[in-house]
Amino acid sequence: MGHREDLLEGAKRCLLQKGFLRTTARDIVKESGTNLASIGYHYGSKDALLVQAYVSLIESVGERFDPAFGAEFSRPAGSLERFQEVWTTIIRTVPESRAVWLLSFELMFQDDRLGDVRKLLAEAQKEGRSGLVALFAGIPEADVDDEAAETQGRFYMTLLNGLMVQWLFDPDSATTAEQLTEGLRRVLDGVGKS
Incomplete structure (x- = not known):
């Protein structure tokens, strides 16, 4: 591995151990075995590196939901049975990914202290919404159109x-x-009855 990859792996470990706000550039350097100048050279800033590390952590959690990584969905896409099957798979990953989810909530509640970081993360959420639509619909993420990502994706998120x-x-x-x-079944059954 080169410095770029070492920094990313070190930053991921720091995030899981200390969280976003308490991780310093020196922590990352110590954990990665690199130097301070490497952060700026490869990522531009400590915050940009931490965002990339966070996105990588979230992607690794999301991969556990994907059939290509072992999750097998036998129910037809779009059915309530598929809906339940996907949520069962997602919930099953919670114990092993608890630290990542805690980190997510740390980031959500930082107000404007991390303004630039939040902007970068908002962009990453767009991809997350598309990924969720693809998972429930049983289609490649590349086939998810913007409208589906902005409606169904927001619902699933x-x-x-x-x-x-x-x-x-x-x-x-x-x-x-x-x-x-x-709950969804009951909501759907009630639609149009009033």
Whole structure:
């Protein structure tokens, strides 16, 4: 590995151990075995490096949801059964990815202290929404159009963030995939009845 990769791996370890706000450039250098100048040369700034490390961590969590990485979905795309199957897979990853989700919520609640970082992360969320649509629809992410990402993707992202809050706060009382699916079924059954 070169300095660029060493920095990224060191930054990921720092994020998981210390979080975003407490990680310093010196922490990253110590963890990666590189030097301070390498951060600026390869990433421009410590914050840009940490954003890239965070995105990489989130992508690795997201890969666990993907059938190409072992998650097998047998139910037809677009069905309530598929909806439940995908959420079951996502929820199953929570214990092993807990530190990443905690980091996500640390970043969400920083107000303007991380303004530039939040802008970079907002761009990464667009990709996350597309990835979720592709997962539920059973299509390649490249086939997800902007409208689907901006509507269905936002719906799935909202559900995902809400579920993660519950699972991080109290796993014993958190919503299950079965409960989420039954709730959606009831909402759909009620549409048009009034």
